[in-house]
Amino acid sequence: MLNRMAFLAVGVVVAAAPSLVTGQEASAPNRAVYDSACSSCHGPTMGGGHGPPLHGETFMEKWRGKTAAELASYIQMTMPADSPGSLTDEDTVGIVDLIIHENRLAARPKAGASLKDLEQIKID
Ligand code: HEC
Helix, strand or coil: CCCHHHHHHHHHECCCCCCEEECCCCCCCCCHHHHHHHHHCCCCCCCCCCCCCCCCCHHHHHHCCEHHHHHHHHHHHHHCCCCCCCCCCHHHHHHHHHHHHHHCCCCEECCCCHHHHHHHCCCC
C-alpha cells in the first residue's frame, strides 16, 4: 500500500492550460507507432531490452523535473536509434503520451496536442 501511494505521488505538475486534461478524461494512447518503431529495443511493455526501460524509477530518475517537451525533443532527435529523425511531430506527441500513460503520471496531453503543448507538462 505504501509503495502504491509513493508511486501515485509521482505525478506531473500541470499549469492551467486548456490543452491539457487529466488522465481519466484522456483517451487510450495509440501504441501503433511505439510497437513498430520502439518495442524492438525497449520491449513490448517498455521494460527495456537493448535500450533502457521507459517507465519505472530508473526512467523517472533521469527525467523528473524536465518537461514532456524535452522528452519529445530527445526522442525526435535521437530515436529510433536505428533511424533518428524519422518520427513526425504527431507520432512523437503520441509516443510521449504513451510514455506518460505507462508511468501513470497524473496529466496527459489532450488528443490533437502539439509539441508546444508538451511544454506545459512537467515530469514530476
Ligand atoms: C535500435 C534500438 C532502439 C530503437 C529502435 C529505439 N531505441 Fe530508444 N534507446 C536505445 C538505446 C540504446 C538507448 C540508450 C541511449 C543512451 O543512453 O545514450 C535509448 C534511449 C532512449 C530513451 C532515453 C531513456 C532514458 O533512460 O533516459 C528514450 C526516451 C527512448 N530511447 C525512446 C525511444 C522511442 C520513443 C523509440 C521509438 C520511436 C525508440 N527509443 C527506439 C535504443 C533504441
